[in-house]
Amino acid sequence: TAGITQAPTSQILAAGRSMTLRCTQDMRHNAMYWYRQDLGLGLRLIHYSNTAGTTGKGEVPDGYSVSRANTDDFPLTLASAVPSQTSVYFCASSDSWTGASNTGELFFGEGSRLTVL
Amino acid sequence: AQSVTQPDIHITVSEGASLELRCNYSYGATPYLFWYVQSPGQGLQLLLKYFSGDTLVQGIKGFEAEFKRSQSSFNLRKPSVHWSDAAEYFCAVGTGQAGTALIFGKGTTLSVSS
Numbered sequence: 001t002a003g004i005t006q007a008p009t010s011q012i013l014a015a016g017r018s019m020t021l022r023c024t025q026d027m028r029h030n031a032m033y034w035y036r037q038d039l040g041l042g043l044r045l046i047h048y049s050n051t052a053g054t055t056g057k058g059e060v061p062d063g064y065s066v067s068r069a070n071t072d073d074f075p076l077t078l079a080s081a082v083p084s085q086t087s088v089y090f091c092a093s094s095d096s097w098t099g100a101s102n103t104g105e106l107f108f109g110e111g112s113r114l115t116v117l
Numbered sequence: 118a119q120s121v122t123q124p125d126i127h128i129t130v131s132e133g134a135s136l137e138l139r140c141n142y143s144y145g146a147t148p149y150l151f152w153y154v155q156s157p158g159q160g161l162q163l164l165l166k167y168f169s170g171d172t173l174v175q176g177i178k179g180f181e182a183e184f185k186r187s188q189s190s191f192n193l194r195k196p197s198v199h200w201s202d203a204a205e206y207f208c209a210v211g212t213g214q215a216g217t218a219l220i221f222g223k224g225t226t227l228s229v230s231s
Binding site for chain 1: 126149151153159160161162163166207209211212217218219220221222223224
């Protein structure tokens, strides 16, 4: 089972350039999330989507945009990268249907390491 | 809004010794609590979760955690640590509402000495 696939796994980007991090899931989960992980700061939520066609802002959304055209894909775009966006980015998903068996557990991809110079 | 505090940034434990990683949460209602582990260069893997019932929950790799409402804590324990347990551990809290994101603590790095 693939679960969540992120691409690229690693990228070096010049400041001012744009970049899209891709995320695809095959679990048919309704909810998807983008987190960034920085040393000493843990994981912080960038954007989320509860279902296809809807998105929302997390804790650190500035400089990032997302779209959710379908259930499986949730790309994260940096329109004009800055060095402070150097980080490891994790995509995650969860089953958002209400029910006793749904505990909100997140399933994570392997991460995308982005360096902005 | 909910929040999570992991008071210990870095812990070193001898192989074979017991382990306890602390986690305190803030949330007004009954929380959904999780522990994730991240090995170097890897994604996050769920160790265990609590959302109702028995306050002592068992997870993978011999880990367990106890939910203590009175102390707003969800500490992770293992009776005997193995060198392969060296990793970063994250505690997270959720509301249980459909589709809401988890809030993570800043993590505790575990080193295992021989």
